[in-house]
Amino acid sequence: MSVLRPLDKLPGLNTATILLVGTDDVLLQQLAGSMLKEDCASELKVHLAKSLPLPSDVNRPRIDLIVFVVNLHSQHSLRNVEESLHHVDSTFFLGKVSFLATGAGQESHCSVHRNTVVKLAHTYRSPLLFCDLEVEGFRTTMAQRLVRMLQICAGHVPGVSALNLLSLLRSTENPSLEDL
């Protein structure tokens, strides 16, 4: 199956495309909705996928940012993301991949430990964001932040590149809270 590469297509004029990958279809759609509501100079395109690889026969624009959404309440969602990651070209990890963990607020419902995701993000050298997507307020702010990241990744912010942003967001070896 096809591996997703960041530079195998030319960018569209003033368009920025994000790909959300995750098992929770409803949450992804809501997040996409909130993103499209954001006021933004670039033309936003949001693609949703349950898992990678994507079907190869569809014509789609260049993807500027992939966000893997992990629901901490389901092991399945984590495994799905882990498998999807194999279908992403390594150059994508130079700033065009991000992880989003949802459900961390309700600790009692979590079946995936927070540290597992932290490690996952660290292994792939990509930023990890936390947000409880079920709450509308939180979702809106997250959508706002993702749009800003996307604009940078698409090269629409002068002077800042995706790799640059990555170096700003990268986590140092954090002591986990469990050690505290």
Added chain:
Amino acid sequence: MAPERKVKNSQVQRRTSQGSNSYQTRLSAWKVREDLNDSKSISKHRKNSVVEDFEHGDNQVEDALQIAVRYFEKGPIKTAQRKDKTLERHFKTVENVAWKNGLAPEGIDILLNVALSGRFGSAVNTRIFKCMIPATLISEDSVVKAVSWLCVGKCSGSTKVLFYRWLVAMFDFIDHKEQINLLYGFFFASLQDDALCPYVCHLLYLLTKKENVKPFRVRKLLDLQAKMGMQPHLQALLSLYKFFVPTLISVSLPVRKKIYFKNSENLWKTALLAMRQRNQGLAPEPLKLMLGNVCPVKRKWNSHSVIPVLNSCNYSKESGKKGMNLSDFFSSNGSFPLEQLKSFPQLLQNIHCLELPSQMGAVLNNSLLLHYINCVRDESVLLRLYHWLSQTLQEECIWYKVNNYEHGKEFTNFLDIVIRAECFLQEGFYSCEAFLYKSLPLWDGLCCRSQFLQLLSWIPFSSFSEVKPLLFDHLSRLFFTSTIYFKCSVLQCLKELLQNWLLWLSMDIHLKSVTNSPLETTLGGSMNSVSELIHYVGWLSTTAMRLESNSTFLLHFILDFYEKVCDTYINYNLPLVVLFPPGVFYPALLSLDPSILNQLCYILDRYRKNLTAAKENELVPKTKSEFSFSSKTYQEFNHYLTAMVGCLWTSKPFQKGLYIDAKALEKAAVAEYKNSLNLVHHPAFMSYTVSFLLQEWPEERTVNMSSVRGKKWNWYLEYLFSEGFQGLKLFIQSSIHHSSVP
């Protein structure tokens, strides 16, 4: 022993029936052991019972409860078949009441006895413990009695563990702690038991006072640590000991560790939360916010707040008696009822006989008690407050209970009160810091933004490199991906943090000999930490300027921060001057906004005054301190100064400081660049030049900007000063010799 106890118990009943005097001891009937049928007559005079509001006079429930408790008290009946059924039935009754209304002190007393006396199996004991939820308070005596059962050795290890966990969870609800503290030695000895150790540690952590810290205990703890390795609970206790008596413990303990006990181990969390809300609802009227005396509070505290209502147990005891005279009052306990404390003179008169409430949270709402806390030198008071606060913060935090979103407003109010208390005491609470460690990674940057940032600005001074991975790394991640408004509020909050740190440090230097700060850092170490903070903000600012394409709005906030930074030497008397990074200086110098340039001039002037003062002090041999600024700081400053003078004054912009190769300028085909950044031609001032020329020579047909030189230049300066450019005025007066007018 039995008859004596009984007398005491009846006292306890009175003492614990607290709050409004309508809290009748509704279950006092349990103590009347003679006849069960008496309960009917007792229920009659239970009329004023507040709890009746909930039960609507449903005496049957209470009777059933009494029967159930009696059943437990008597012990199991041997016929196995019937036993199971009745046991179940009675359990149901007790559990229902416990979860709905909580149990009265007497009920808890009896159940505690039952659970620890080993009359039932350990499964039953566990169940009893789980439903032992107080309606209001737990009497100290019950706990003492319970501990005496532990000595008999009739209960299993798991029951003991459960007892300690229960004790820790309910610690705040025990009406007095003096007698329990007398048992300190007994609890300490229980540390030997590996299974009990974590829970006993937690209990001791709550119980320890300064006088409990003894050399032999320290030795024992260190032995235990050597045996069991670095356990968080042992570390907690050790660090507490070290906090009280730093001289006794020489081993180094990690300073950063601030979460020792996991709240998740609290089995009674939800029940306690429900209970607290219920009690708030019951309170006759919410206590007036007394902090209002200090800074007026407009919002009225609504129905059930998180903060417990202030009540001292002694008060209710006394208020029960109508004809109480003064001598009674003094002979009884000698402590002043907190509810009657209404004014500052009262506080002064009674300061020797105040007893803090059993639920420390009540203090937050009361400015007088905050005064009191501030002046008593009792660390255990603050520790109790911290413990209460960290538990409440975690329980109330909104994103731990996503489903209950309306709860948000209440949480915001609570945070506001905590912040007000911090402002009032001018010190940060460690529990708030620990709360931030835990919740900042999950924060979305919007909800309760102002509260969170204010909490952040009150973080107690600590080593920056240790706090950075826990707080500031998460903050910078939010910072870079959020809106410009968020960036501005973060910078504002960091400015306040810096100010708080500087104030603490400047106080600390003078008080160094008096207080023994738990950090035990040297002045050099502290200065290092502050300069790391400043460099961190410098890094944030430089990147933010790039991300926001040199926004003037953002630059204002950045320069506001540096207005604090440039004055550390003179204003706070601290040996520290850190300059701004080029990423801030040049955008400000080339800004299109005249007020930015004015602010930059002011800051540069202050830097100059601070550095000159430092240099003068260094030259005087007596005052020469161990801290001298590196020549690099002076070089950097001189570099900025030449760049600035070159641009604004001498019209030689790109030679020194801001150097650009002449060839590059040639290539860019800029014909006339020398004048282009001086006070007349600088884009920020151009409009002023034009209006100056139009105002002075209205008859001139063309506006010739280059004509402003010599005398005209001086008039132009006067004009600029009259337009309010005070920073520019200071800068020119101090840094430029007036002979050199271009």
